[in-house]
Amino acid sequence: METTRLLLGIGFFLFGLALGPWLGIAVDRVVERVSFRPEHRCTNCQQGQGRSSLIPVVSWFADCVTCNQSVGRRYLMVDVATAFTFAALAYRFGAVAVLGPYLAFGAVLIVLSAIDFETHLLPNIIVWPSVLTGLFLILVISGQLGYSEGISSALLGGAVFGGFIGLSHVVYAPGMGRGDVKLSLLLGLFLGWMHPSLIEATRLVFLTIIAALLGGGLIGLVYNRVRKLGKAEIPFGPALAIATITAVIVSPRLVDVVTY
Ligand SMILES: [Zn+2]
Structure with missing residues (x-):
């Protein structure tokens, strides 16, 4: 029982990490008033960063392709919060x-x-x-x-x-x-x-x-x-x-x- 919940927690940690970049896009839709595109954006010059910007962890350290401003740091918090929240909820509730x-x-x-x-x-x-x-x-x-x-x-x-x-x-x-x-x-x-x-x-x-x-x-x-x-x-x-x-x-x- 305990092991199952632990594995479930780890599974949902990874799921949360993969979902985080998409939640970041939802935040951008409202904050930057931009249309939906599957990529992260530079807040400085609005340049889209391509689909590779949706790869968690790697994208946290990325700089803008045009103006070199740090892009990933802004999305890091959302990715990390999603991973830990999902892991804690899955461990807490189990598969119910x-x-x-x-x-x-x-x-x-x-x-x-x-x-x-x-x-x-x-x-x-x-x-x-x-x-x-x-x-x-x-x-x-x-x-x-x-x-x-x-x-x-x-x-x-x-x-x-x-x-x-x-x-x-x-x-x-x-x-x-x-x-x-x-x-x-x-x-x-x-x-x-x-x-x-x-x-x-x-x-x-x-x-x-x-x-x-x-x-x-x-x-x-x-x-x-x-x-x-x-x-x-x-x-x-x-x-x-x-x-x-x-x-x-x-x-x-x-x-x-x-x-x-
Ligand atoms: Zn830029």
């Missing part, structure tokens, strides 16, 4: 039906975090379809597994997470953007789904929010100190996303409900 939705969830969070980090925006064109697809998958898979408690937990999770961040946005608008509120609906759905108990699902949502606020605030403080910036400029989206995916990986319930 819920692994698929959580892998898709992880991939969407990596794309959104990278976009938020570069542009301070969370585009509707990615967030809303993800919320709807997530809801659909949760309903269908919960139905097939006979895990009807999971549906109520997921809906409550989305409502609590979205509601709390929505309230923060109204009370303290500069800290939380409207994009963070929409993202929170998605985060709450997948967090809530972890727990059959409504109380436990709500507790997990609040613990995750506290972790995100502390983590995001701390990173922001250090970042501003190092860069000597006067005003805090922290995109909270990535902090919320990282706290949520960590909570999914370390929280010990869902596997007991649906696997054994």
Whole structure:
């Protein structure tokens, strides 16, 4: 059992590494407003780098073919984050039906975090379809597994997470953007789904929010100190996303409900 999960983790690490460059293209589509082409681009001169730029690891050290600016470093973070997130999720869940939705969830969070980090925006064109697809998958898979408690937990999770961040946005608008509120609906759905108990699902949502606020605030403080910036400029989206995916990986319930 343990060996199987370990092998699954290694397999999905490699799968994540191969998928990472494609997620990088999705980030470019939004950040650079370029059309879809299967290659990475130089942010300096917009030159496409050819299909070989989609080979992970090798491409991290590549310079632009035209202007020699480093191209790969920008995509490295997405590749590495995807590989480690996929490995951790696969090891955590094992080969069960819920692994698929959580892998898709992880991939969407990596794309959104990278976009938020570069542009301070969370585009509707990615967030809303993800919320709807997530809801659909949760309903269908919960139905097939006979895990009807999971549906109520997921809906409550989305409502609590979205509601709390929505309230923060109204009370303290500069800290939380409207994009963070929409993202929170998605985060709450997948967090809530972890727990059959409504109380436990709500507790997990609040613990995750506290972790995100502390983590995001701390990173922001250090970042501003190092860069000597006067005003805090922290995109909270990535902090919320990282706290949520960590909570999914370390929280010990869902596997007991649906696997054994
Ligand atoms: Zn260039």
